[in-house]
Amino acid sequence: MNIHNYLSWNESLISYFLTGIPQGSKIYLTIDEDLIDFIGKNFLHLDHDINTLDHFRCSVIDTIIEDEKVNLKNIQGLNPQGKPKCLAFLSLSVLAAFQMSEDDQEEISEKDYFTRLKSLLGLSGEGRPNGMRFGSQSEEILWLEWNRWLLKQGFQPTAYKGTGPQKFIKYPISQTLLRQVDKHKLQDLFIKKGWKTSLDAETLYTKVYQEIFTLSKHLQQLLKDRKRTELLAEAIYDVHQQWLAEGCPSTTIKRIINRNWCKNLFAGIYRTEDLFLGEVKYYLYPKQQRGRELDFLQINYQNNKQELRKDRQGWFLPIGNPINNEHLDNGLRLTITSEYELEKLIFPARDFWILVPDPDEPESGIYASWGTPELGQQFIIVCKKDLLSDLELLQNEQLLKWEDDGLFYPFGEDYNWIEIFGCQILSQAWEAIFPQNLELKNALQPRTKLSISLQNGLCIRHQKCWLNGYEPNVIVYGFYPKVNVEVFDLQEGKAIKQIESQSTNETFSLNLNKSGNYLIKASSHEEFAETFLSLKDWDELEVSTINNTQIEQVGNNYSLDKFITYY
Structure with a gap:
């Protein structure tokens, strides 16, 4: 073992947590032994007979342990590529908190946390490791480095410190999410409900939320934590995808699942508007997959093979001709041709879509399903007509407003879909409001204050x-x-x-x-x-140069749309 192994793990963890993730997303270092094994096999390409957890632990131990003492100065700062060197150690500390939560304790004590951390570091005894005494802030320096680097990259950090004895250990505790026992309970729910088809993360989350009172206390607390909604939705989706990959077994798997890459990609909506003609068009907007770069993908769509080309981080460029009301009603499942084990691009059939302004160019007039609306941000709701009564309820309760002339029929008044423009959240008092469509409430209810x-x-x-x-x-x-x-x-x-x-x-x-x-x-x-x-x-400022041009497809023709510039 040597520093090279540590840096390899560090780089692999950064790639897993950030590759394919849209900027503006919240980043949690949710990690368990299953994920360590997955990263070791798929990023470091370790042999299957190697114990990946021991390989990971030893890489950290060899880098920061000197004479039975922790020296975190070795991993402070950035590497030559401008990335923080601390992530492998921070991930190990989160793993210690995760293992403690496996004991199903309501609270993780400082003593028990450090006992588990020292075990992972190959140290004995109780209390804080030698070199990490309370008040030295040695580990906090690393968390602050990570948080500030994430902000600089355009992501939202989520680790924060606590108070009292948990002042510093709150950082790793704040990153823990689903325990193995929670994954088993979710699998039990999937079996009971027969959810054997691939669902997008938002739809699956709402289905699970509707069963909240049948779940464990820990899962209930997670589901009620609005700040973690997006991450929890992705975590539940990941458990569901692994269950589908195992063939939907009818009994809970009492072992750690051998994680595999998801076989499906999902698409959202990309909206354009011709201000002169007043025409609104929606296009399929495929999402990239977390953790890996995907190239040379083709989709069988509208009697043509269409290549997926990268747009911005987290997204491919919009594809094909505009989608219509039938596509919105029924969804689409398109075959993927690639060198990867990918099967379908899924555009889910949903009752509504929430579209927010382009985060890079908010003045462009482009809206898409880039994420949930920020406080104060105006957005668009595209939904079925029968949801209008729910939206009017929210409007009457002064939770939501939209422009006076903001209601529009994108396909004509004879069709089932409407668009509501200029929407904005007004209040946080949503708890006593119960519209018919709970998924709509969950999507619109503010997640931050x-x-x-x-x-x-x-x-x-x-x-x-x-x-x-x-x-x-x-x-x-x-x-x-x-x-x-x-x-x-x-x-x-x-x-x-x-x-x-x-x-x-x-x-x-x-x-x-x-x-x-x-x-x-x-x-x-x-x-x-x-x-x-x-x-x-x-x-x-760096001098900008024209590096490439981008050809946008419009219908069956191609037109030169814009230059891509790199600065």
């Missing part, structure tokens, strides 16, 4: 920065009237600006006037939101 938006200014989007002197305005959206705002200079490592009792839902300026990387944090009533801001001077 605060969010930060950077608006205007001169943004250099491909370099993920703003030009110094033309910095953006800030607006904190939230359900509290006031928040406290802090700005941290990440290079100096300290807070440089504090604003107390800043009004929410109103723009304000930070007036930083200095190039650098900053963390903006808004907080109120134990809730907080963070965002990353990079300001660069003219001479710090």
